[in-house]
Structures are given as structure tokens and as C-alpha cells.
Amino acid sequence: MxxxxxxxxxxxxxxxxxxxxxxxxxxxxxxxxFLCTTRSSGGEFNAVVSIGDTAPTWKDLVGVDDKLHSLADVADKAFVLVIFTCNSCPYAVDYESRFVDLETRLGGAAGELAIIAINVNLIEEDRFAAMKQRAKERNFQFPYLFDESQAIAKAYGAARTPECFLLDGDRKIAYMGSFDDDSRGLIVTHRYVEEAIESLQNGAPVRVQETPPVGCAVRYSRSREGRKTS
Incomplete structure (x- = not known):
């Protein structure tokens, strides 16, 4: 060669x-x-729902007023803020006054916003009787609902208390995550929920659509399977 x-x-x-x-x-x-374009559903900090998803609905959840409530009850409101919260978590307790303040300013019969708080924890401190007492002490003017099945929290992918989901007029998720950027309320620089509401009111895109929720873990029940015998 x-x-x-x-x-x-x-x-x-x-x-x-x-x-x-x-x-x-x-x-x-x-x-x-292919992997990027076939990404599984879920947001950046939520494994179940994404921004722009139609919000999971519910009906016949009992409130501390002993009435049954559904998402359809607030169909006349421009925006809905769903908050997964509880009595026992210190983070949730720290935010209660801010929830009440927001309801006073933007909610009520004449307001554009409906706030709906939901508890799914099954521990003693978060039982229905304790919820009633807390709502009375804090003068909640918004529905405080209990879902013993925990199904609605799972449908939203809620992982923390408190965790917020802001729904727009079409009941699509416009924002989800923390209420603001300081759980203690001492030095709040970004009021994520209020800023998102203001953007929606002005017909503008929501600048910050998702933040990591900060709080205690939702106390989901663990399913226990019996030990198999041969």
C-alpha cells in the first residue's frame, strides 16, 4: 500500500x-x-400545578361558620386568594394579621378579592374546634375551611403552611408561593401577593409569578400498608 x-x-x-x-x-x-419540551407538569417550586393552570376546585368543605363552602361561592369576585394554613405553625400564626389586613382593604362584600383559608392538618392543635377558636380570636372575616380528606391541598400541590395561590378572573393560577418576603413581617420589601393583584388590576403581566413557600410542612397522613404474610 x-x-x-x-x-x-x-x-x-x-x-x-x-x-x-x-x-x-x-x-x-x-x-x-425532547426532554425540555416534554417537561412534566408542575411549577418551579410546585410539583403538581403550574402558573396558568386552571385552579383545582372544591365544594362542600365545612367552614368555621358551620356552613358548606365551594369555590363557586365567590364567582362574583375578580380574584381569589387561596391560602393553605393552620393553627399550629408559627409561620402561619405570624401571617394571620396580614391576611386579616388584606381582607379589610381589598376583600369584603364590596371588594374585588375573596380570601379563602383552608386547613388540612389532622393533629389535635389543628382540629375543627381549634380552628373555630382561632377564627374567633383573630376575627377572621374570610372563610376558614377544613378538609379532613386533604384532597384539595394535594390537588394544589401545597407543601407548606402558609402557602398562597392567587387565582385570576378565569380562575387560573396567576401567582403561587409565599405571601411576602419576610415571614416575621419586620422588613418586608416584596409583597408578592399584593403586587400580583395590582398587576392583574392593571391588566399587566405578573412580574413575580412563583416563589418558594416558606413555613411548616403540611401534615399529610401517611398511608400504611399491612405487612404481607406468606
Missing amino acids: TVAHSLLSCGNVFHWFKRREIVLITALLGGFV
Whole structure:
């Protein structure tokens, strides 16, 4: 074999490997694009729902007023703030006065906003009787509902108390996460929920659509399977 033939053979081999690399890289990139475009549902900090999703609905959840409530009850409101909260979490307790203040300013019969608080915890401190007492002590003017099945919290992917979900006029999720950026309320620089409401009122895009919820873990019941016997 001549030197020229050897070089030609090497060139063919190099060309073959080069083509293989291009095909491999293209395949990998194609796979990457496929993975990105087929992302599972869920937001950045929520594994179940995303911004723009139609909000999960509910009906016949009992409130501390001993009445049954549904999301449809507030169909006349421009916006709905769903808050998963409880009695026992210090973070939730710290936010209660801010929830009451927001209800006073933007809620009520004449306001555009409906606030609905929901508790799904099953521990003694969060039982229905304790919820009634807390609502009375704090003078809640918004519904405070109890879902013993915990189904509605799971449908929203709620992980913390408190955790907020702001619904727009079409009842799509416009914002979800923390109420503001300081759970203690001492140095609040971003009022995420109020800023989102203001954007919706002005017909503008919500600038911050999602933040990580800060609080205590929702106390979901653990399903226990019996031990199998042979």
C-alpha cells in the first residue's frame, strides 16, 4: 500500500468518525430538546400545578361558620386568594394579621378579592374546634375551611403552611408561593401577593409569578400498608 493510499484510508476513517460524532451530538441534542419540551407538569417550586393552570376546585368543605363552602361561592369576585394554613405553625400564626389586613382593604362584600383559608392538618392543635377558636380570636372575616380528606391541598400541590395561590378572573393560577418576603413581617420589601393583584388590576403581566413557600410542612397522613404474610 502506498503512502497516498494510507493517507486516503486514514482520511476516510477520520471522516467516518467525524460523521459518527455529528450524528451522536445531534441525537443527544435532539434528546435534550425532547426532554425540555416534554417537561412534566408542575411549577418551579410546585410539583403538581403550574402558573396558568386552571385552579383545582372544591365544594362542600365545612367552614368555621358551620356552613358548606365551594369555590363557586365567590364567582362574583375578580380574584381569589387561596391560602393553605393552620393553627399550629408559627409561620402561619405570624401571617394571620396580614391576611386579616388584606381582607379589610381589598376583600369584603364590596371588594374585588375573596380570601379563602383552608386547613388540612389532622393533629389535635389543628382540629375543627381549634380552628373555630382561632377564627374567633383573630376575627377572621374570610372563610376558614377544613378538609379532613386533604384532597384539595394535594390537588394544589401545597407543601407548606402558609402557602398562597392567587387565582385570576378565569380562575387560573396567576401567582403561587409565599405571601411576602419576610415571614416575621419586620422588613418586608416584596409583597408578592399584593403586587400580583395590582398587576392583574392593571391588566399587566405578573412580574413575580412563583416563589418558594416558606413555613411548616403540611401534615399529610401517611398511608400504611399491612405487612404481607406468606
